[in-house]
Amino acid sequence: MNTATPIIEIEDLTVTFGVDGDERRAVDGVSFSVNRGETFGLVGESGSGKSTILRAITGLVANEAKVMRLAGADIRKTRGKDFYRKVQMVFQDPYEALHPRHTVWRQLMEPARIQNIQGAEARGHAALDAVGLSRSLLWRYPHQLSGGQRQRVAIARALMSDPEILLLDEPTSALDVSVQAEILNLLCDLQDERGLTYLMVTHDLGVVAHMCKRTAVMQAGVIVETLGVDALVHGGATQEYTRKLIAASEAYGEDPHDAAQARA
Amino acid sequence: MTDTLLSVRDLKISFHGASGTFDAVRGVSFDLGREKLGIVGESGSGKSMTGRAIMRLTPPAAMVRAERIQLGEVNILSASEATMNDIRGRRIGLIMQDPKYSLNPVVTVGEQIAEAYRIHTRSSSAQARERAVAMLGAVQIREPERVYRMYPHEMSGGMGQRIMIAMMLVSEPEILIADEATSALDVTVRLEILNLLNDMVQKRGLGLIFISHDLNLVRRFCDRVLIMYRGRVVETLKASDLDQATHPYTRGLLDAMPRIHTPRKRLPVLTRDAAW
Amino acid sequence: MVNQVETAISPAKRRLGLRKYSRFGGSLASVLTTLFLLVLLTFIIGRLMPIDPVIAVVGPDADQATYLKVKQELGLNLPVLQQFWIFLKNLLHGNFGTTLLTGRPVMEDIARVLPATVELATVTIILGAGIGIPLGVYAAVNRGRFADHAVRLIALLGHSTPIFWIGMVGLMLFYAKLGWVGGSGRLDLFYEDIVPNVTGFLLIDALLAGDMEVFWSAVTHIVLPASVLAYASIAYISRITRSFMLEQLSQEYVITARAKGVSRRGVIWLHAFKNIRVQLVTVVALSYGGMLEGAVLIETVFGWPGFGQYLTNALVIGDMNVVVACTLIIGCVFIALNVISDLLYKFFDPRIK
Amino acid sequence: MSTASKGLTAWLTTEEPNSARHATLQNIWRVWSRFASNPLGVAGLVIILLLVFVAVFVPWLAPYSPFEQNLRETLMAPNGQHLLGTDELGRDILSRILWGSRITLSIVAIVSVIVAPIGLIVGCLAGYYGGWLDTILMRVTELFLSFPSLILALAFVAALGPNLNNAIIAIALTQWPPIARLARAESLSLRNRDHISAVRLMGASSLHIVIAHIAPLCIPSVIVRITLNMAGIILTAAGLGFLGLGAQPPSPEWGAMVSTGRRFMLDSWWVGTMPGLSILFVSLAFNLVGDALRDALDPRQE
Amino acid sequence: RTPQDQLVIGMNMVNLTTLDPHNANSYESYHVIANLYDTLLRSDPNTPGKVVPGLAKSWTVLPDGTLEFTLDERATFQSGRKITAADVAYSFQRAVKLGLLARAYYANWGYDAANVDQKFRAKDDRTFVMEVATPVAPSLKLNALTRVYGAVLDREVIAKHEKDGDMGRGWLASNAAGSGPFTLNRWNPNDIVVLSRFDAYWGGEPKMKRVLVRHLPESQTERLQLEKGDLDVGFQLVSADIDGLAKNPNIVIDRLVGSGFYYLIMSTKDPEFAKPEVRRALRYCINYKDINDVVMKNYGTSATTFIPADIPGYIPDIGNVYDPAKCKQGLADAGYGEGFSKQLLSLNSTPYADMATAIQQNLAVAGIKVDILTGNGDQTYGPMRDRKFQLGVGRTASSAQTDADGWLRTHVYNPDNKDDANLSNLQAWRASFELPDVNKLMDEAQAITDNEAKRVELYKQALKLFEESAPPIIPISQRVDPYAKSARLKNYVGDIGWMTRWDRVEKQD
């Protein structure tokens, strides 16, 4: 799986908010690259610019970058129809991400209609199956669904255009651990089946450890370091900030003992 | 556990709406001593409603019944509104989840803290101010004098949370209900706040009800844990014994957590049983 | 393809959709543009309107020679653009020109009719806000209960009843039958010309002159029209207050305040109400502005020599000098009220600074 | 019958709709059941339905022609023959009021047809696109707002001739700015919502987003607002009638009837009061329905 | 209750637009001006048509028709200056030279800006001479001088306020320079007029210290005020309120009859109305009696032709007849059995709109579908003055005519039917209706200076000719101006020329 061909290449990405005189750099010269089929994590405290990076890649916020390439295509200026087929995003809040007055089916058909996808119905059913949603939910409105179900719909919608890359913005932080487990499993399965590439934002080191190979640690708009998960877990962090992050999440976090227990 | 501060027996809360009656809490009982009592459970399991019922601050649509909610000599279920006003803040404090919405946006944070103090002690505004500033210092806010004059929107999330805590501690209540007081926070900020609460329990003998859905956190921080599911307490355990939990729901929750040190290909998924 | 800069806008502003007049220079320029467009538009409308004021001046039976002479004297035979130019030139000299009908300076007339209306509007808004706001708060606090429905129904009635009808019934009852209030006009006639005209506001002039009799007469005359107008504005204000208040009462900070032991009343007035007062000021200010022209019907019923009647009469006969001047004043008042409420936002709402 | 209706209710409330139509009907049913739980709103709706009924069937309902004069039977108090009395030209007031319902309905129709689209389009475009488009549109809106509505109405009526439709169009022209502001505010808060971002990520054009996603979401609040304003509009039309700018004689427009009736208030109260009460009931009904709709369409408030 | 020494009057003042006697055009302005100025002659309010002394204590008619007036030596202006014949000459010359409404009046008698300086002369301090320009019956002139255009103005005061040779036009519009019993304190348009007693009035000190005229646009409000005693006199009350007030023992209703006609006018430019048969048939369609009894009640009295019954020259049994059968038959005969559609212009106020509605209903019976278009003065009279209309209802608003000449001139006379003649003050011209024979008779009659009987006879002939030619102008009612006054008032006598004087008015309890 690890063909090590970079599919996302970003160099010196900067995003500035606000108007003249009152500017704030939310992302300040960030560079990283993600390989095809890999899960790349972005961790960091709230407001450090994780979501903003994702939104910059999709063009939802204005940005500047020296290099911004997706599967070889330069996307700094224009993003063609093609781009929107290759890249899809899953948002943090499943309550916000779905159109409140459209049924599940309509949510799924929307991308098909916009992108003129052939055989949309078949594909819709396939996407539903892929995320494990029962057909009986087809005609429900978002408010008739649980949070986990909504997040599945959102993922199914993202799958409609058969993307290569999924940008995941804290896809489970609004969900309970039990539901989170289901979604994380689903994401892993999808990756196995389709060879998807994930760029995943989270603040839960547990999730990072479970999902990612490599991760970038962010603070105040800057990537302080990028490291492999093994290094992250086993004290390989070089930066002061990363260590603090790990320490904090362990203080009242997971007990190393039961980790051993569970292994047994 | 020798001196019980609060005793709740068979608490039931239901909502009557257009689509029928909905039971949010279905018979919750527990006693609180000078300890850290954790309440965990998934979203909608009735944790917050339980906390608010103790303050008698449930939404107007809610119907609250209970065998008893006893705070020392006071029966909260039948106390007059005036008595409740005395109890709220003075004897029981409630920390709300989200500081962004839980502070009055047009009143300076200092005044909001001072108000809490002034309501329960007949003190001059200068005294109240002094107390409030001292309290700001106690929750480790730098430059308390300056922060006193600031407005909630100028606070970071962590500061806001500490201000909430300062506001609830300033009148030195016997019991503090912290409703997901730390869930929106960064791990780094969270640490500071938990240490502060811990101190309160240790030094002042505060009774703390700590509502959360983070099992790891509760396990490490609390003395005792109530696990709630669909409006019921399915299990009560010593926090350190959480791994010995017997209820399948609790077990399921524990298993579903991703672990930093033990990578697993798939996470076990919880199957719910209608009988719980 | 989609490339958009997201900019944050404060919720309070967003709610009222107020424009920002943040930078003074820019705001002045934009105010002036708006005013200029207003004048231009009014002027064009006025001149395109097929109303010919000359007949109002000379009467329907005048012969053609008189008609033409008057038309020429009024400058109505010139090309429209030239008329506009003359008008603008006069305006820049602070001169609104003269009324076509009576040949008096428009400014002089406005100086007379505006205070009458402002006086009425002020008393009205004091009554309207003084009663409407507490009622709205009361209704919100008792949401869904009898009191709420009662307040809403009363308010809705005020919203749904033709105002001139209430005016007539009021006159019949309180003036003709009961004799509690004075009839039409601002004063009993024989009190006219007794106190010197200083401010144009009779209540104030009478007090300045220390003449309680005149003051009392003015009070009895203003009470009824102001109450009738106030009824409609109570309806509006209480309703808005109620919905503002409901929104605030559902906020989390209300529970926080209750949790620290603040009494119900304290929560309502010290916390929730504090949050709506700026919005309320805006609403009250705008409905105050609306009364300048909106009180025509009441002014007619009560023979109140005010701005609304003045404007309407001018409109009906096509006296465009007056109409343009009045439009300009109304526009200025509205813009001023907007700017003021913007400033109030900045002053009262710490989130905006 | 009752089991059938029970079955229907169950069908409408089941958690598992099985077709798009079923889902839509369920949605309507939900709004309706929330609406129906508000007795005042239902009362308002009944009045409005009654108005529609009367407007449709008035030729069969009205006992007399609305225009037929009988100068020998003028200003008769309500009696067995003329249930609501006769007016100054001996016309039957009841018949005139019944016929007037058509005019009132046309006011409602014209205003909705003009105000809603203009307000919605202007507001959504300004709110979604922002920038200079927003500036320009909002400046225009502001201009219309600060323009005395009476002047606009009068100019319009004078230019196109005094008749009721022109007066209403004129009123409507003064009514769209608040709607535009409302729609703008809504779009502003909608445009950064995730589900709109999601549509953008499907590659949808901005125009498509405004038309198919933003505008529909603004519609409920616009409807509520227009419903609530309707009373004001009916009253303004009546007020224009009062100034002689609205309906032309002998049209049985309620406002014009009140305004002629006011000449006889002191001796023949019924002439002005009967149409006045009609205005009151209808505008009250619109207000009640608007209030109830707001609650029904916005479950958040519960 | 109003004070004993103040007179309080209510009226709708929208038409009070000027206080310049030479430009006044409304009932309201006449009333105020009549008390600020004196006229050379006055009409006896108790005997309409009878001329009595005003500023001129006597006058003679010379054989060539020249009029010589001797001024009352007591008469002084409010400025204190004695009134001289030069003032009178100046005033009448101003009336003509100003070129405003008064000019048309004098123009009928051949005076124009070029000849007034010679024709109006001060023979000496006390004697004013009015020479003849074209032959006109002297009674016509004498009558006219009792009305507002015969007011005498204070030449020296005007000179002080003159601007660019406007003969005080700008200033006099809202100020007064007369010799009348009251001085002007204040006039706020559409609000109030305050008059004060002129203590040194040469005709004796007025009884009322002040007269207040209040703008009351709502008739019902006015009525309530009258009933409460807050108002002494109320003008322009609507019919229902006149009826209501008539029942009140504290209120007296007076009616001034005869200052104009309510009419229905057709344009003969319209293809249908160009046909005399249609016009004749149409005249049978209108139910005059019902309209007069109900719609026009208190606004007008029945009239069948354009000379009132009490004026010499009147012919009974001529003109209006209501006969629906004949109406239909006539239309059918003219080829309009199916009827046709027309637009009817009307003012949007009472009683015009009601009259229009009633006529609409009458015509509908005959198959003529009429759309009513209401508007303000300009929107209604403008098209009529431009001859661009089909049907209209209106009212001639000239103040009292006590001679057949004036009546016929307004309604019947049309010396030049061309569009560009612009005789828009003549109803017949507005209807595009010319009867050369009638014109000739009228010209002839006006020139007769010495034989009243013959003059009247000629007018009768003219009227008859007019009525026989199926005229497009149909009188509906003769105008009545009712007003209500408190029973406390003594000596309040309304003048049909709208020149009611308030100086003799007293109050008693």
Ligand SMILES: Nc1ncnc2c1ncn2[C@@H]1O[C@H](COP(=O)(O)OP(=O)(O)OP(=O)(O)O)[C@@H](O)[C@H]1O
């Ligand atoms: N639309 C915006 N306008 C102005 N500032 C913004 C906007 N969106 C984000 N920011 C600012 O940019 C910074 C980065 O925000 P971002 O949402 O990327 O953080 P994050 O790392 O995703 O945090 P979280 O974990 O809380 O989601 C923050 O300081 C935020 O306040």
Ligand SMILES: Nc1ncnc2c1ncn2[C@@H]1O[C@H](COP(=O)(O)OP(=O)(O)OP(=O)(O)O)[C@@H](O)[C@H]1O
């Ligand atoms: N006003 C209300 N009307 C009806 N139901 C309500 C209302 N408020 C809360 N509920 C319901 O009561 C139940 C318990 O809510 P509660 O807020 O106590 O949950 P929680 O355990 O605190 O969840 P979370 O972790 O999401 O905060 C939920 O199912 C919720 O839907």
Ligand SMILES: [Mg+2]
């Ligand atoms: Mg984020």
Ligand SMILES: [Mg+2]
């Ligand atoms: Mg909760």
Ligand code: NI
């Ligand atoms: Ni779409």
